[in-house]
Amino acid sequence: MWLVVLQSCWVKAYKLMTRYLFNMLSGFVTLYMVFALLFFGAKSIGGSAIDLGDTLEGIFAGYLTWMLAMMGSTELAWNVTNEAQTGTFEQQYLSPVGYRWIAVFTESFNFVYNVSLIFLIALVMAATTGQEIHLHLGSTLPVMLSVYIQATGLGFALAGLALMYKRVQSFFQVVQFLMVGFFLIPWDRFPWARYLPLAASQRVLQRIIMNGDRIWQLPAADLILVLCVTVTYVALGAALFALAESKAKERGVLGQY
Amino acid sequence: MASLVVSDLTKTFREKKRVVEAVKNVSFSVGEGEMVGLLGPNGAGKTTTIKCTLGLVKPDSGRIEVEGVDAWRERRKSAAKLAAVLEGARNTYWRLTVWENIVYFAGIHGIPVSRGGDYFKYLLSVLKLEEQKDVEVRKLSSGYKQKTAVACALAKRTPIVFLDEPTLGLDVEASYDLREALRKLQSEEGRTMVISSHDMKVIQDVCSRVIIISRGRIVTDEKIPDLLTLFAARRYKVVISQNGDDGAIRRAETEALERFPGCEIRRNPQTVDVLVSLADGRQIYELVEIMRTSGVAIETITQEEVDLEKAFLEVVRREARACG
Numbered sequence: 001m002w003l004v005v006l007q008s009c010w011v012k013a014y015k016l017m018t019r020y021l022f023n024m025l026s027g028f029v030t031l032y033m034v035f036a037l038l039f040f041g042a043k044s045i046g047g048s049a050i051d052l053g054d055t056l057e058g059i060f061a062g063y064l065t066w067m068l069a070m071m072g073s074t075e076l077a078w079n080v081t082n083e084a085q086t087g088t089f090e091q092q093y094l095s096p097v098g099y100r101w102i103a104v105f106t107e108s109f110n111f112v113y114n115v116s117l118i119f120l121i122a123l124v125m126a127a128t129t130g131q132e133i134h135l136h137l138g139s140t141l142p143v144m145l146s147v148y149i150q151a152t153g154l155g156f157a158l159a160g161l162a163l164m165y166k167r168v169q170s171f172f173q174v175v176q177f178l179m180v181g182f183f184l185i186p187w188d189r190f191p192w193a194r195y196l197p198l199a200a201s202q203r204v205l206q207r208i209i210m211n212g213d214r215i216w217q218l219p220a221a222d223l224i225l226v227l228c229v230t231v232t233y234v235a236l237g238a239a240l241f242a243l244a245e246s247k248a249k250e251r252g253v254l255g256q257y
Numbered sequence: 258m259a260s261l262v263v264s265d266l267t268k269t270f271r272e273k274k275r276v277v278e279a280v281k282n283v284s285f286s287v288g289e290g291e292m293v294g295l296l297g298p299n300g301a302g303k304t305t306t307i308k309c310t311l312g313l314v315k316p317d318s319g320r321i322e323v324e325g326v327d328a329w330r331e332r333r334k335s336a337a338k339l340a341a342v343l344e345g346a347r348n349t350y351w352r353l354t355v356w357e358n359i360v361y362f363a364g365i366h367g368i369p370v371s372r373g374g375d376y377f378k379y380l381l382s383v384l385k386l387e388e389q390k391d392v393e394v395r396k397l398s399s400g401y402k403q404k405t406a407v408a409c410a411l412a413k414r415t416p417i418v419f420l421d422e423p424t425l426g427l428d429v430e431a432s433y434d435l436r437e438a439l440r441k442l443q444s445e446e447g448r449t450m451v452i453s454s455h456d457m458k459v460i461q462d463v464c465s466r467v468i469i470i471s472r473g474r475i476v477t478d479e480k481i482p483d484l485l486t487l488f489a490a491r492r493y494k495v496v497i498s499q500n501g502d503d504g505a506i507r508r509a510e511t512e513a514l515e516r517f518p519g520c521e522i523r524r525n526p527q528t529v530d531v532l533v534s535l536a537d538g539r540q541i542y543e544l545v546e547i548m549r550t551s552g553v554a555i556e557t558i559t560q561e562e563v564d565l566e567k568a569f570l571e572v573v574r575r576e577a578r579a580c581g
């Protein structure tokens with residue numbers, strides 16, 4: 001049963017993606033250009049003022065985190081908003097596994113797709129420009145996953161808001177910028193900033209990319225922090241969504257009433 | 258065994274200023290393999306009733322049992338037994354083809370193509386969708402879109418299926434095709450179906466029993482032939498001659514209206530028709546008595562031909578009067 005549902009979600013997500021082929025290709029090209037710009041641009045400017053480790057790898061790690069987080073969170077929230085209007089949300093809600101799992105399965109497809117894209121582009125970059133990016137698969141993948149899971153939590157929270165208040169889409173964009181803020185706040189001056197979503201993961205990712213460290217060479221405390229933060233935010237997001245869901249059912253607004 | 262039991266269902270929507278009692282103390286049960294129509298004007302509470310059963314709208318009170326399973330306490334179990342096409346929504350992905358939609362929605366119900374494929378194809382043939390199989394839904398006419406949504410719901414092979422206003426917005430031919438397909442599938446498979454509509458012809462065409470809802474309450478729950486005979490027996494047309502004394506006719510009219518508040522009076526050039534529905538057939542004698550004492554001449558008394566549409570309007574009108 002669960003396997004069938006997982007497979008169905010993946011097949012559907014894949015089909016929908018290829019149906020929007022233009023979006024997919026333009027996504028690829030944009031990403032490639034941003035990567036290239038980051039590298040060459042950062043080189044010529046020579047460091048940056050913000051606390052990202054002041055190196056292009058630092059910026060790169062920040063960008064990577066942000067991009068993944070954005071893909072993970074807003075895609076989910078947008079889907080809920082759009083599908084509530086078309087009635088496919090209610091239809092998926094009728095599934096015995098419930099909408100939450102369907103969303104998680106779809107997110108898992110998006111994760112695999114987006115991460116493959118990142119590695120592919122890193123390879124293409126290396127081939128076309130000779131710029132090597134340290135993306136050790138075994139080390140970056142778990143961290144990227146932690147970013148994505150936190151983003152899913154955030155996405156659930158946003159989706160919940162979207163269910164209750166129909167006009168919050170414009171708010172999504174604000175959140176996208178807020179997310180940058182989460183990991184730009186320097187920890188030494190604001191120690192609590194390390195508990196913000198994404199911040200710890202970004203730090204770890206940065207070290208892996210900058211120093212070429214392997215994940216097992218990093219301090220255990222950092223990794224535990226990442227783990228705790230990840231679990232906390234995804235749980236919070238899911239709880240908020242569950243709350244919104246039950247409110248929406250009370251008001252009868254799961255659909256487009 | 259009853260497939261579906263709804264008892265004392267009540268749902269009130271509270272918005273900023275408005276309080277709407279959408280469904281009030283609604284109880285009914287649907288037997289296995291029964292095809293029941295929920296009939297009522299717009300805003301009667303049909304969709305709310307259906308969505309409460311599906312677990313999409315939370316009732317204030319009441320109990321819903323789906324094949325003996327509490328729909329709210331054991332949602333996962335009851336969801337596995339239900340499928341629905343909801344009103345006024347797309348229900349499907351317009352960017353996917355007809356086939357991809359069916360495969361997806363059956364898939365998230367736990368039915369893989371490998372197991373359901375043959376049945377999916379059969380559904381396409383019954384619904385006359387074979388040629389559209391690989392067309393993206395957005396490119397289809399509204400009739401085919403709706404048939405796709407119906408196919409997606411039926412593909413899950415659940416014992417109970419809800420169709421909320423399935424023919425709304427369809428042209429005559431598409432509506433006819435869909436109804437015929439539903440009849441055929443139901444007679445072959447014996448699934449329990451609940452079909453809502455504000456159009457009595459649709460219900461009369463496919464259902465064997467009708468539950469009429471008005472203002473959130475059930476006003477009638479009858480087998481369709483029963484409903485027809487019931488109303489046929491009650492509707493009378495009394496034709497009185499215009500040639501008599503005009504004052505007498507006025508008197509007769511006033512008294513008839515007083516005694517039978519719902520009666521309808523039509524003045525023709527030669528005659529006056531008094532149309533009346535009687536709760537008890539014997540009351541016709543009372544009406545005749547009124548005519549006699551007023552001094553008018555009765556030409557004919559006939560029982561009116563009734564179809565469901567008239568019966569429905571009658572019930573709704575009576576309900577509206579009772580509520581003031």
Ligand SMILES: Nc1ncnc2c1ncn2[C@@H]1O[C@H](COP(=O)(O)OP(=O)(O)O)[C@@H](O)[C@H]1O
Binds near residue numbers: 257297300304305306
């Ligand atoms: N989510 C909602 N919020 C507020 N009022 C609602 C909601 N859904 C339905 N209603 C109101 O409840 C009543 C019944 O609606 P509905 O069940 O859709 O009727 P029907 O399907 O018979 O047309 C209507 O007056 C409608 O305006």
Ligand SMILES: [Mg+2]
Binds near residue numbers: 300344
């Ligand atoms: Mg309705």
